[in-house]
Each structure stands twice: as structure tokens, then as C-alpha cells.
Amino acid sequence: MHGKYRKLISAGIGIHLLLVGLAMAANLAPSQVQTAVLAVCSPYLKTLNLELGLVPVELTHNFAELEGPFRFQVQFQGDSADRWKDVARIFNGASDRMRLQRLGREIAALQIEERDNEVAELFSQLVRGIRQTDSGKEIARIRLQREMIFNRTDFNSPEYETLKEDDKMIKMFQAKVITIDNETSLVQELEDRRASKSVLPKDADSKKQ
Amino acid sequence: MLRNTVADSKRKSYATELYARASRVWNDFWFQESSTKTVSLVRIFAGFIIIGMGVDSFLSLPIWLSSTGLLDVSLTRDLIGVKKEWDSIFQPSLLYFLSTKLSIQLYLGLMIGAAGLMVLGIGSRWTVAFVYLLFLGICHRMPFLIGPAEYLMCAVLLYLVIDPGKMLRPSRFGLSDNTNRFSAHLALRLLQVHLWLWMFFACLSQLAAVIWWEGEAAWFLAAQHKAFLPTALLAKNAVLVNLITHGLILSQATALVCLSKKLTRPIGLAAAMIAWVGIGVVSGDIYYAAVGIVASLSYLDLYLEPVVQ
Numbered sequence: 001m002h003g004k005y006r007k008l009i010s011a012g013i014g015i016h017l018l019l020v021g022l023a024m025a026a027n028l029a030p031s032q033v034q035t036a037v038l039a040v041c042s043p044y045l046k047t048l049n050l051e052l053g054l055v056p057v058e059l060t061h062n063f064a065e066l067e068g069p070f071r072f073q074v075q076f077q078g079d080s081a082d083r084w085k086d087v088a089r090i091f092n093g094a095s096d097r098m099r100l101q102r103l104g105r106e107i108a109a110l111q112i113e114e115r116d117n118e119v120a121e122l123f124s125q126l127v128r129g130i131r132q133t134d135s136g137k138e139i140a141r142i143r144l145q146r147e148m149i150f151n152r153t154d155f156n157s158p159e160y161e162t163l164k165e166d167d168k169m170i171k172m173f174q175a176k177v178i179t180i181d182n183e184t185s186l187v188q189e190l191e192d193r194r195a196s197k198s199v200l201p202k203d204a205d206s207k208k209q
Numbered sequence: 210m211l212r213n214t215v216a217d218s219k220r221k222s223y224a225t226e227l228y229a230r231a232s233r234v235w236n237d238f239w240f241q242e243s244s245t246k247t248v249s250l251v252r253i254f255a256g257f258i259i260i261g262m263g264v265d266s267f268l269s270l271p272i273w274l275s276s277t278g279l280l281d282v283s284l285t286r287d288l289i290g291v292k293k294e295w296d297s298i299f300q301p302s303l304l305y306f307l308s309t310k311l312s313i314q315l316y317l318g319l320m321i322g323a324a325g326l327m328v329l330g331i332g333s334r335w336t337v338a339f340v341y342l343l344f345l346g347i348c349h350r351m352p353f354l355i356g357p358a359e360y361l362m363c364a365v366l367l368y369l370v371i372d373p374g375k376m377l378r379p380s381r382f383g384l385s386d387n388t389n390r391f392s393a394h395l396a397l398r399l400l401q402v403h404l405w406l407w408m409f410f411a412c413l414s415q416l417a418a419v420i421w422w423e424g425e426a427a428w429f430l431a432a433q434h435k436a437f438l439p440t441a442l443l444a445k446n447a448v449l450v451n452l453i454t455h456g457l458i459l460s461q462a463t464a465l466v467c468l469s470k471k472l473t474r475p476i477g478l479a480a481a482m483i484a485w486v487g488i489g490v491v492s493g494d495i496y497y498a499a500v501g502i503v504a505s506l507s508y509l510d511l512y513l514e515p516v517v518q
Contacts, residue, residue: 006236006240009239009240009395010235010239013239013395013399016399017399017402017403017406020364020403020406021406024406024407024409024410025410027410027414028414028417029417042299043299046299046300047299047300047301048345048363048367049345049348049349049359049360049363050360050363050364052360053352053353055355055356055357055360056356056357057357057407057410057411057414058411058414058415058417058418058421059415059426059430059488059491059492060418060420060426060429060430060433060435061417061418061420062418062420062425062426062429067433068433069433069434069435091269091272094265094495095262095265095266095269095496096269098356098493098494099273099351099354102353102354102355102356103279103353103354106288106353106354110288118284118287118288121284121287122279122284122288125278125279125280125281125284126279128277128278128279129272129273129277129278129279147433147434149429149432149433150432151425151428152425152428152443152444152447152450155432155444156444156445
């Protein structure tokens with residue numbers, strides 16, 4: 001190969017791999033310098049989908065707030081108040097279950113950033129999406145819960161056996177679905193963002209009511 | 210005076226020697242001819258994975274992306290922080306303009322068809338480039354819903370555009386046709402280095418978390434319902450949990466070390482395969498494991514000629 005082309009290709013390879021390495025190095029916890037350099041290079045990296053963002057290549061850090069598992073659930077009109085159906089069972093594809101987990105992660109991140117309008121909009125659109133799956137019933141309520149992860153010792157303890165399903169969940173969002181003239185709106189219920197298991201003694205709860 | 214001159218000349222000769230040797234190593238590494246068989250193999254399997262992903266998404270993707278679906282265009286733009294139309298120029302996607310269920314399914318059908326041609330090697334790099342564009346379109350349309358599999362697949366496709374190998378022939382899957390090309394070597398080398406960097410940073414990120422050192426990561430992934438491992442079995446068996454977790458780190462580290470040298474490359478390749486299968490089992494992300502295995506095939510230089518150091 002001609003030396004001139006070789007030099008050009010070498011420069012291209014060097015710059016490309018430098019940026020790829022930088023994007024990967026900035027994946028978990030980017031420094032200010034990395035963020036600034038990435039911002040300049042993002043047209044190249046974003047266009048080729050090489051900028052990783054916060055993609056969890058580490059698989060887990062046991063950072064449950066963002067790792068889940070998340071459970072999107074709906075309650076249909078006419079169903080009893082304690083009967084919820086997992087949205088993951090309504091969707092069919094294997095990729096959908098993974099996408100729902102990633103959506104849960106996105107919502108958790110939005111809640112941390114207090115972007116409540118986007119969270120509400122996401123749930124409105126989720127309701128519309130579920131309607132497309134021909135579940136045949138009108139949705140009455142929708143919620144997102146995060147399952148608590150216990151370490152092995154706690155999981156094996158006798159107390160774990162006594163926990164109810166709801167005690168293992170942290171409610172992140174819950175809303176009533178109201179549809180008027182094909183327009184869907186959500187009325188957020190008060191309990192969201194609080195552990196579903198009340199931290200108050202029973203009598204305190206009743207006083208509050 | 211004389212001493213200074215001698216020192217100067219030594220310094221110059223050292224710099225010249227360093228430059229000459231670095232140039233030689235660089236040129237030997239990047240600028241050789243290699244057989245097209247390995248890139249062909251990578252292309253064929255990458256094509257099959259794209260077909261799998263496309264078929265898996267065929268029924269469900271419209272529910273996510275249609276105008277009445279979960280992620281309409283304006284919401285997606287809000288979520289990814291695109292404030293102006295112009296900003297999205299760097300994340301272009303035809304899917305931003307497709308709003309009906311049928312059009313999205315046609316898009317996926319086109320991608321599946323093109324991936325089929327890619328497997329056969331018809332259309333050479335133009336077909337691979339087309340598949341890459343369509344696949345990029347999906348990634349750009351819902352960037353926060355894609356995972357490591359899609360990112361790694363984008364890299365694989367990018368390098369396959371440089372040289373996708375030769376067309377599939379009935380005899381021995383076309384892999385008997387031995388042609389040496391400079392572009393095949395460049396594509397393989399880029400994929401090898403990219404994969405090495407990926408595994409290196411993934412391994413480092415894992416080791417940034419205490420649970421990987423404690424050996425409990427496999428348990429937490431199983432408890433998150435991600436792993437293809439029975440939670441009840443792991444809960445009672447600390448040794449098994451520790452072995453899986455440490456084994457995963459060890460296989461990745463072994464792969465990273467051994468893949469770097471020609472002599473130890475078979476060991477490295479075996480370790481990489483174990484690592485990717487392990488990652489698939491504990492993370493539950495089959496596509497990620499599959500793309501990792503396919504990318505690792507770039508190290509399969511059984512057919513490479515001349516021998517690469």
C-alpha cells in the first residue's frame with residue numbers, strides 16, 4: 001500500500017480507537033474532562049452509536065434503584081382492587097421484557113431528576129400501548145413497582161417466608177386512568193414513591209385517614 | 210562539549226530507533242493481507258443474529274414506536290434531551306417518520322431481508338452498510354431502550370462494512386475460497402481491538418463494585434430475575450454463587466491477557482467463549498452473549514495467512 005494512504009489510514013484508525021476507548025472509559029462514571037471531550041466528539045460517536053451513555057456493561061452493581069427488577073402492572077375495569085396484571089405478560093417478545101426493564105430504569109432515573117411530567121407522559125403512552133395489544137378490557141389503574149432485592153442470608157431467613165408479595169415491593173408510581181372522548185389522563189394516587197408497606201404504626205395510618 | 214555531542218547523538222539515535230520500531234510494529238499489526246474467511250464467518254453469524262432480533266421485534270416494535278404507541282417522537286426527543294430539530298441530525302432514523310404499524314413492520318421486514326442477503330454475502334459491503342443503517346435507525350429511535358448487545362452489534366457491522374468477506378457458496382459454505390485482502394485484515398483488526406477494549410472496560414466496571422469481589426454478583430442477578438439460574442439453588446449454595454461470579458471475572462481476565470498474543474490465542478478464545486456464555490447465563494441477555502461470541506470469532510485466525518503476530 002502506498003505510504004501516503006497508509007499514513008492517512010493510520011491517523012483514522014488512531015483517532016477512531018481513541019474515541020471508542022474514551023467512550024468506553026466514560027461509561028460508568030465519567031469525569032468532567034471526559035464529559036467535555038465526549039460532548040465535542042458526540043456527533044461522531046452518536047451517529048455511529050458508539051457512545052455508550054450509562055449502558056450497564058458491568059451487568060450489576062446491586063444499585064437496586066436503577067437496576068430493578070421493575071414491575072409494570074395494570075388493573076382492568078371490573079377487577080377487584082388487589083388484582084393486578086403484569087404488563088410483561090401482555091407483551092409477547094423476549095426483547096419486550098428487557099425493554100420494559102430498561103423503561104423502568106429510565107423512569108427511575110427521571111424520578112431521581114424529578115422530571116415528573118415526562119414520567120406521567122410515559123405512563124399515558126404505556127396505557128395507549130397496552131390498549132393496542134387487544135387485551136379486550138379497559139385499564140382502570142396502572143402502577144410501577146420495584147422489587148426489593150434481599151441478600152442471600154435474608155432470603156434464607158424464616159422471616160422472608162412470612163413476607164407477603166406486597167411487602168417485597170416499593171411503589172414508584174400509581175395512577176388512576178381516566179378516559180374521556182378517547183383522551184387518556186392519569187390521576188396520580190397519593191401512595192407513589194413510598195414503600196407500599198407503611199412505615200407508620202397502624203393507628204397512625206387510621207388517624208391520617 | 211564532546212560529551213554533549215555524544216549524548217545528543219545517542220538521544221537522536223534512540224528516538225530514531227524508537228520511531229522506526231514503533232512504525233514497524235504498527236505496520237505489521239494493521240497493514241497486512243488476511244484471508245476473507247474469518248470476516249465471512251463473522252458476517253454470516255452477525256446476519257443470523259440481526260434476523261433473530263428483527264423477527265423477535267416484528268410484532269412488538271410497532272406497539273412501542275407507532276404514533277399511538279409507547280414512545281411517540283416528541284416524547285422520545287424530550288427523553289433524550291433533543292430540544293431542537295437540528296440536534297437530531299446526529300441520531301438520524303427513518304423510524305422517526307414512520308408512524309403506522311404496517312410501515313414499522315415493513316421497515317423490520319426490509320432489515321430482515323437485507324440481513325438474509327448479508328448472510329449469503331450478496332451485495333457485498335453495500336448490503337452490510339444498508340443493514341447497518343437500518344439497525345442504527347432502531348438504535349437512534351429508542352436509545353434508552355437498547356442494551357449492550359445493540360451497541361456491540363453496531364461496532365461489528367461498522368467494521369464489516371470495510372470488508373464483509375466473500376459470497377456464500379454451496380461448497381463448504383464458501384469458506385474454502387481463500388482470498389487474501391488488506392481490507393479483510395483491517396476489518397478484523399479493528400473488530401479485535403474494539404472487542405478487547407469492550408471486554409477490558411466491562412471487566413474494570415465489574416471490579417468497581419464490591420459484590421463482584423465478594424462473589425455475590427451472580428446471586429443478585431438471579432434475584433433480579435435476570436439470570437437463567439434457579440434462585441432457590443443459588444440461595445442455599447454460597448460456594449456455587451462465588452464460583453460463578455469469580456469464574457466470570459477470571460474468564461474475562463484470562464481472555465484479555467491470552468488474546469493479546471498469538472501463542473496463547475486459542476486459550477484466550479476459549480476463555481472468551483466461556484466468558485460470553487457465562488455473561489449470557491447470568492445477565493439473561495442472550496443477544497449480548499451471541500454478539501460477543503460472534504465478535505470473538507474475529508480472533509479465530511485459523512485461516513489467516515500470513516500468520517499474524
